[in-house]
Amino acid sequence: MKVVIVGGGAAGMLAGISASDGNNEVTILxxxxxxxxxxxxxxxxxxNITNAADIKEFISNIPGNGKFLYSVFQNFTNEDIINLLKKEGLETKVERGNRVFPVTDNAQSVIDALYRILKKQKVKILTNAKVxxxxxxxxxVIGVKYIVDNAEQIMEAxxxxxxxxxxxxxxxxxxxDGYEIAKKYGHTINTIKPGLVPLECYEKNLCKELQGLSLKNISIKLKDKEKNKEIYEDFGEMMFTHFGVTGPVIISSSSHLVRYKNIEELFKNKNIELSIDLKPALSKEKLDLRIRRDFEEFKNKKFKNSLDKLLPQKLIEPIINLSKIDGEKKVNEITKEERNYLGEIIKNFKFTISSFRPIEEAIITAGGISVKEIDPKSMESKIVKNLYFAGEIIDVDGYTGGFNLQIxxxxxxxAGRSI
Ligand SMILES: Cc1cc2nc3c(=O)[nH]c(=O)nc-3n(C[C@H](O)[C@H](O)[C@H](O)COP(=O)(O)OP(=O)(O)OC[C@H]3O[C@@H](n4cnc5c(N)ncnc54)[C@H](O)[C@@H]3O)c2cc1C
Known part of the structure; x- marks a missing residue:
């Protein structure tokens, strides 16, 4: 049987490996x-090759049609990819959050290992070949049309x-490209959206001021102000950029926002609030004690010179501005009310989200070929016989942590195996 795989990314390479396990003539374009x-x-x-979680946890980390993947995850598990790479001499290790990485800490070593298997199994690889x-x-299906060196070629399949x-x-x-081809032959493409992506804020000037500042061990909350409802809460690391915010907790939060009803409208009406707790380990009372201790130590200094121990340098000026306390004021002249308000700002540093960054910057594409039109056991199209789909082109998407590559x-x- 002649098998043609369009696209040699993570999904295409694995399809090549399983399809060439018998007597098939397999080509990757x-x-x-x-x-x-x-x-x-x-x-x-x-x-981050995969995640060491069990299937149930895997599915719960795939907000975009996770259940559709139950059967494929059973048929090719995280252990299967780990063992495949191990057999090829590439060991893996498990890090924080069960994330699995190659011991080489080098993505190229994963590509090299997969490439070696493809070569051993005599898969034909044509690069610079655009289908x-x-x-x-x-x-x-009976074949593909592709372009090599500006000339159109046909390959039977x-x-x-x-x-x-x-x-x-x-x-x-x-x-x-694949969306266009699938659409042409009657498949539904669910609206393409950025899946895991940085967020833009209305407070552009403040974000520019803070650009490059990375905050570790903070917690964030996203709130729909219209409904007074909390949408998302997370703890971890984030960063400021010239347009807004990024980093692990922000990118993960975007995956919830993209599914939130009328999100674009809410962005437009300035209704999505990001609140950063800069000291999540301290309760309000403990933070106040901590501020009082610092104020005691710096009691003869100006307020603007009293926060060095509490906050990163870049944050001091913006927090002072928000606190409405005159930076020139002596620390021992600050009132209890002023101090309480300062604590509130530190635990509730607010921004307003204006939009997602463009899809070009997304880690993953949400949307794609409707799972209703794909057989979940084989990945074959329910519309065109012997046409299969694999990878991100399908309307499935997961959180960060190795879930998307495992998909x-x-x-x-x-898709490669089931014939
Ligand atoms: C910056 C970044 C970091 C990421 N980090 C992680 C991570 O650590 N862990 C994780 O799980 N996921 C991660 N992801 C997501 C992960 O990369 C994707 O989920 C995964 O690559 C999808 O695999 P795929 O094979 O479906 O698509 P791709 O890897 O995009 O491969 C598609 C291939 O098809 C080819 N192609 C397209 N059109 C044609 C055509 N017309 N003819 C021929 N070939 C064509 C492309 O050139 C490409 O090589 C990351 C994504 C990004 C952007």
Whole structure:
């Protein structure tokens, strides 16, 4: 059987590995000059391959159609990808939050290991080969049309797996081509949105002032002010940028916001509030004790010179401005009310979210080919026979922590295998 895989990312490579496990003639067509360009930048270049969680926890970490993946996760598990890499000589390690990384701390070593398996199993790899269309006859695939060196070529196929990825980080090759092809043959594409993405704030000047400041061990809350409802709460690390906020807790929160009803409208009406607790380990009372201790130590200093021990340097001026206490005031002249208000600001440093950053900057694309049109056991299209989908192109998306790559590996493996 001739199997053609469109796209040589995480999903395409795994599809190639499982499809070539028998007597099939397998080809990967990749439009970039090399396989796995996005894989190479995952996990800040270290590649958070998967998560050591069990299936139940996996599904709960995939807010975008997690249940659809139950069967593929059973058929190709986190242990399966770990063992596949191990067999190829690449050991892994488990870090905070059960995140699994290669011991090399190098994403390229993951690509190299997968590439070696593909080569051993005699998978043909054509790079700089951009698939333009598939050829379908009587609702069944018969081939693909692709461009190499500006010339159109046709390759016959008994089975086609589309693994062209999402629509973010376009420089890695995922420009959304697969959506167009799938749509042309009758598939529904659920609206494409940024899945895990930084957030822009209305307080642009303040964010610019704080640009580059990374806050560890803080907690955040996102609130819908219209309904006076808390949407999200998290603890961890975040960063300020010229446009707003980013970092792990912010990016994870975006995945909840993207599913929140009328979110664009709420952004427009300045109704989504981000509140940062800069001292989550201290209760209001304990924080007050702590401030009083610092004030005692600096009692003869000006207020503006009294917060060095409590806050990072970049935060001092903005917090002083918000506290409405004159920075020139002597610390021993600050009233109890003023001190209480200062504590409130430190525990509730507020911003207003104005929008998501563009999809180009998203870690993952939410939306994609409707799961209703894909057989969850095989990844075959329910509309076109012998056409399969794998990876981010499908309308599934998970939180950070290795869940998204496991989606690509599992769907890719199952799509390649089931014949
Ligand atoms: C900065 C960043 C960091 C990330 N870190 C992590 C992480 O640590 N852990 C994790 O689990 N997830 C991470 N992700 C998400 C993860 O990278 C994706 O979920 C995963 O790469 C999806 O795999 P895929 O094979 O579906 O798509 P891709 O990896 O995007 O591969 C698609 C491939 O198809 C090719 N292609 C597209 N169109 C055509 C065409 N017309 N013809 C031929 N080829 C085509 C592309 O060039 C590309 O190589 C990260 C994402 C980003 C952007």
């Amino acid at each position: 990749e439009k970039m000059n090399t396989l796995g360009k996005k894989l190479r930048i995952t996990g800040k270049g270290r590649c 333009e269309d598939i050829i379908v006859k009587n609702s069944e 008994d089975k086609i797996i589309i693994a062209t990825g999402g629509a973010s980080y376009k420089a890695t090759g995922s420009t959304g 690509a590996f599992s769907t890719g493996f199952v």
